[in-house]
Amino acid sequence: MTRIDDTFARLKAEGKKAFVAYIMGGDPDVATSLAVMQGLPGAGVDIIELGMPFTDPMADGPTIQLAGQRALDGGMTMDKVLDMVRAFRKGDTKTPIVLMGYYNPIYARGVDRFLAEAVEAGIDGLIVVDLPPEEDSELCIPAQAAGINFIRLATPTTDDKRLPKVLQNTSGFVYYVSITGITGAAAAQAADVAPEVARIKAATDLPVIVGFGITTAENARDIAGIADGCVVGSAIVKEIGAGKPVDQVLARVADLAAGAHSA
Template sequence: MTRIDDTFGRLKAEGKKAFVAYIMAGDPDLATSLQVMKGMPAAGVDIIELGLPFTDPMADGETIQLAGQRSLEGGQTLVRTLDMVREFRRSDAVTPIVLMGYYNPIYSRGVDRFLAEAKEAGIDGLIVVDLPPEEDSELCLPAQAAGINFIRLATPTTDDKRLPKVLQNTSGFVYYVSITGITGAAAAKPADVAPEVARIKAQTDLPVIVGFGISTPEAAQDIAAIADGCVVGSAIVKLVGEGRPVPEVLDRVAALAGGAHAA
């Protein structure tokens, strides 16, 4: 059992949906992103998705690409990101943290070394968007063995033939990408998402969380109502990029969380 499993168990018992919030580690600087991160649980965030900056973020739209650039220009690295998690864990041993990014920085660190450091720092799950199921032996299976959930993405183009392959070694939850394309590119449509969530849930007992294209409390409520919860990323990252004060960012996070929890 990981913190992710514990969190979904608690939410299910309470009859609540999960609100997952994404920020980019080190954006616009380490101190600010850590301050936002530390304020998220009190704002209603159930699971924190922490972006690991990378030079070629192929799944990300402009908002998150720019966040990654700011982070890298500020000197953010994988090591500093894990240090950020360690600092967060000094005051919060409960809130799950999912590290989301690309394989290159992990590969460069060395898988065994990275997993040992990530587990020790307090990482609970990984989303690595450029490692397909055919590469599960690279990171997915070693991560599971280390006690870290490996969360897979399903998309509108994941057909019935492909879906079992996507699900076979997934743990923690399934992340359903609500739109075809990059982050922040379009709005999620409940009428399109609902049958896809039902299709996935027919093949797995894992929670299904929907992300991409959710930017308002109303959208968070509508999407969470047809899934086990929702993810908001670009709408939060955009505020950080605009230089909004941390309290203002957290107020918006709280409003979005309120939408999801009202589902």
């Protein structure tokens, strides 16, 4: 049982849906990013998704692309992302942390080294959007062996033939991408998402969390209501990108979290 498994078991026992928040590591600087991260659990976040900045983020829209660029311009590195996690863990040993990003920085570091450091730092899960199931031997299977959940994305174009392959070796939860396209590009619609979530849940016992296109508390409530929870990223990152103080960013997060938890 990982922290992710424990969190979903606790939420299920409480009759609550999960709220997952995404921030980009090091945006706009390490100190601000860490302060936001440390405040997320108190704002109602059940699982933290921490972005690893990368120069070519193919799944991300302008908001998160710019966040990654701000972080890189500020000198953010993989070492500093892991240091952020270590600093967070000094005050919080319970909240699950999922690293989200792309394979290139992990490959460049070396899979064995990266996984050893991730476990030591306190990482619970990975979402690596450009590694398909056909490449499971690269990172997915070694990550599972190290005790880290490997979380896969399913999308509106993942048909019934492809779905079993996507679910193979997936653990922690399934991340359903509610729209076709990039992050922050369109609004998620519960009526469109509900049958897709039901289809995935019929094929797996894992929780299904819906992300992309969730921007308001009402949106979060509606989407969480037809899944096991929801993810919000761009709406939070926009607040950070606008230079809002940490307390205002966390107030926005708390509003979104309350929406999801009211489902």
